[in-house]
Amino acid sequence: MRSIWLDTDAGFDDWMTMLMLASHPGLRWLGVGVVAGNASLPVALANTLRICHHYRLKVPVFAGCDRPLSAPLETAERVLGAQGMRTTGMPLPEIQVAAEGLDAVTALGNALRNSPEPVTVLAIGPLTNIARTLQAEPALVDRIHELVLMGGSTERGNHTPAAEFNIYVDPEAADVVFNQAGLKRRMFGLNVCRQVLLERAHVQEVQSWPGERAMCLAGYLDAYQRIRHPDGRVPMPLYDPVTSAWLLRPELFTFQSARVDIELQGRFTRGMTVCDWRIGQSALPNTEIAMTADGPRVVDAVLQAVRQTF
Template sequence: MGKPVKKIWLDTDPGFDDWLTMLLLGSNPQIDWLGVSIVTGNAPVDITWDNALRIKAHDGLKVAIYRGCEQPLAGAIETAQRILGDSGMPTTGDALPPRAASDASSDAAGHAVDALIAAVRAHPGEITVIAIAPMTNIATALMKAPDIAGKIVEIILMGGSTDQGNHTAAAEFNIYADPEAADVVFRAGIPLRMFGLNLCRQLLVTNVEVARLRALGTARASMLAGYLEAYVRIRSPDGSVPMPMYDPVVALYLEAPQLFQFLPAHVAIELRGELTRGMTVCEFRVPRRAAVTTQVAHLADGPAAIELLMQRLSAILA
């Protein structure tokens, strides 16, 4: 007998590494993918939603995609466009084609928050939420329908850090972009599994992985290689410095949990610190100092995880 099928909902803000995550989830036979909610994050929601629909059309993903929240719960919009460009998805090669005007099948009616609430209520105690973006949609759903907190199996998130940040010295981008939303989610009593920067820095991609994609020789692989090359070059103009792989870590965990180790912790979100707003404050002295709220990923077999990623992409793009 095979592994049991896991029902999931993805909350995302594409983003190249979000694209990789979508490819992995869409090709995993042990996943029943119920929907995707899109939020402002790497770019404003007009752009991230369009990116998601273009990815869906290009790769033939069979999942409903819903447009979600435009603004964080509090404060101004914070995007990653100063690093990733206007599209949130830079490339050194051909860009994803625009959606055809006739491709109405990519559009899902209704707001992402309402769709998430409806899905959780329709499948109580069955859905795992995968969060790889600012958590505005999820927090808004929890505030609008508090009953769903007890119906979600777990939230698996890429966000936060046990040590330094990336968007600021203290804060990781997904949390910093809407710390009030993260605070709602971390206080909701839902089991949490956090993959922070400390973990993602153990999964490194380089020009070697770019070359492996190009060597597949297909048009889809060549296009994705251009995006991966631009992603690797975020850290250095020539791609010589290894780049952490962020969002796909959650999909790799679903497929190969044995590659990751966790520590129990109480995680709180800093909302008021002048220099630390958006910081994930991790208290590992549990339960002596605080109640456990989160399983925090702290060790990974990084080379094995990247090899799994490349093998899976090779199979998808061949």
């Protein structure tokens, strides 16, 4: 049994990741920390609570940091809409459910201390909550089995030419995390996510599933797949679910060791993940980076796991 903590900014691909975790019988899901990123913290938190309620996910949800460590918050609302995700169908039902009383940083610290075994921390948003936890109590690194993150890139960015969105939102937090001694890191960047492509046929498959919860998911999936082109003719990469797909099907991915540092000062490169592959020459590795994915099989694994939750 693997203990898991999820840290999320709750857009649509975060939603799919949550359903995948719920489907995995070998996971002990300790909690969800929410961070500002795709949208402001109140919106991301409301999304998380609505998803958990509508899909009957029995996991405690905690509100985390509402801004980066030192920079103003920049969200993805210009691309994803004011809710951090759009739909072409029925919206998630509105609910009156509150988060747990503790903040996400305190809750994560408690979970790490109290877990019977070290915890795998899955981070699929900006790394602010994780950095705050490590800053508050550095010794907790010994209670983290591995930090598995969706973020960064070995090549071009998406939010800027050089930077991937999750890292760009809070590069100072990412710098804390990538320089934390003793922390095992596994990075799923844009380079591997762009090998995992969601196509119209996948949307149509989900649209064929019976039930109201499947219908609700299908509307958001449809809107997500149309981000690159209004009629969906251009495949859309899956981002956050690749992390949970690796937990389910690790044989579908390959990795390479590298030294990853975060660019904090560059006028055009702030938030860039600088990957040094010269291991054994001038660099010591600090991260395992996902390099290849069997894209079609990963997408199939994602959809199969999601369907099991209905």
